[in-house]
Amino acid sequence: MKARDIMTRPVVRVGPTTPVREAIVLLTEHRVAALPVVGEDDAVLGVFTEADALRGGFTGAAPEAPVATMMTTPAETVRLDTDITEIARRMLGDRRRSIPVVDDDGVLAGIVSRRDLLCPLVRRDDSIFSHLNALLTDYGGHRDRWAVSVTGGMVTIRGTFTDEAERRVVTALAKTVHGVIDVELGEEAPART
Structure with missing residues (x-):
């Protein structure tokens, strides 16, 4: 089974100039662990995670600061044809809760979360x-x-x-x-x- 078979789409995403406050609202309203940060060409520039939001909130970062100032970079991504065992290995090894999926041109195609990885385990x-x-x-x-x-x-x-x-x-x-x-x-x- 490949990333394309289990990924979630459409993906809730933000741009690098999105205010941190707005990104936090998206994280909480959509109940996701991370938001891919994409440029105008939909290429993944970074990831804004719950950890990034918490780190910024407790270090006094301005809520109107752009996401680009606090996002995790470089973004770890996987390709559409990446096997799910490889995705699970990377997520567990790096303690990630989700990983963006990109096509061959590096354009955001979906995202794989831990929950997405669990779904094939349920018959x-x-x-x-x-x-x-x-x-x-x-x-x-x-x-x-x-x-x-x-x-x-x-x-x-x-x-x-x-x-x-x-x-x-x-x-x-x-x-x-x-x-x-x-x-x-x-x-x-x-x-x-």
């Missing part, structure tokens, strides 16, 4: 199960009415259904979950743990 079926189980728990009034299993995107829901209308509702709810291929309902009671 699609696990994600479907988790989302569907939460939906059915809410719909069922937080009572364990159904047992859910997922294999290859195929969902099986076993339990007691009030009537045909409820069967249709449960099927429709299941089909709203991204990745569900088909739904099978069964009348068996859910297993209690």
